[in-house]
Amino acid sequence: MNRNRMNLRKLLVGAALTVGLGTAGNLPAFEMGAEATIDYRQGVMRAIGGNVASTAAIVIDGADFGDNLLMHVRYLVDATKDIPSLFPEGSDFGETDALPSVWEEPEKFAERSSANHEAALALLEAVEQGDDAVIRGAFRDLGQSCRSCHEDFRHRD
Numbered sequence: 001m002n003r004n005r006m007n008l009r010k011l012l013v014g015a016a017l018t019v020g021l022g023t024a025g026n027l028p029a030f031e032m033g034a035e036a037t038i039d040y041r042q043g044v045m046r047a048i049g050g051n052v053a054s055t056a057a058i059v060i061d062g063a064d065f066g067d068n069l070l071m072h073v074r075y076l077v078d079a080t081k082d083i084p085s086l087f088p089e090g091s092d093f094g095e096t097d098a099l100p101s102v103w104e105e106p107e108k109f110a111e112r113s114s115a116n117h118e119a120a121l122a123l124l125e126a127v128e129q130g131d132d133a134v135i136r137g138a139f140r141d142l143g144q145s146c147r148s149c150h151e152d153f154r155h156r157d
């Protein structure tokens with residue numbers, strides 16, 4: 001990491017701490033860290049969910065935004081690369097819907113994550129090739145692989 005990026009990092013960490021102290025009152029530091037981690041990963045999951053919803057509107061319902069399809073699918077490929085890294089030790093309590101199984105069965109969790117990433121890559125390939133039926137099939141497989149992780153690792157709504 002070069003010097004400028006180090007300084008920027010310090011600045012951002014300083015700003016985050018200031019904001020955190022302002023809003024989180026007297027929570028212990030580790031709890032603030034866990035809350036920020038949980039907020040961050042839920043934000044990523046919602047972004048994944050939003051990109052899936054937009055993709056569905058295009059490939060299933062025929063919304064006239066085909067030019068944006070690659071953008072949505074590229075996000076899905078990037079964001080699913082390492083889902084377990086969003087679930088570090090100590091981020092298992094508080095306002096989270098993650099089940100304890102995330103930390104109790106890390107290998108299974110990692111497998112579900114890589115299957116999901118593979119499904120996103122397959123969808124990207126299908127979009128690049130441009131066959132609508134193949135795209136729809138790959139999209140359904142991706143949705144199925146999201147659900148198969150949620151079934152075992154996330155509280156039901």
Ligand code: HEC
Nearest residue numbers: 042045046048049052096097098112113116146149153154
């Ligand atoms: C490897 C497991 C795994 C995969 C794969 C996965 N998720 Fe999740 N997802 C979770 C867990 C665990 C949570 C709960 C996180 C929390 O509350 O801290 C979650 C939460 C969510 C949420 C709720 C976020 C919020 O507002 O709290 C949405 C939406 C979501 N996932 C969508 C998706 C979609 C769409 C996919 C597939 C493209 C996907 N997820 C793939 C494990 C996974």
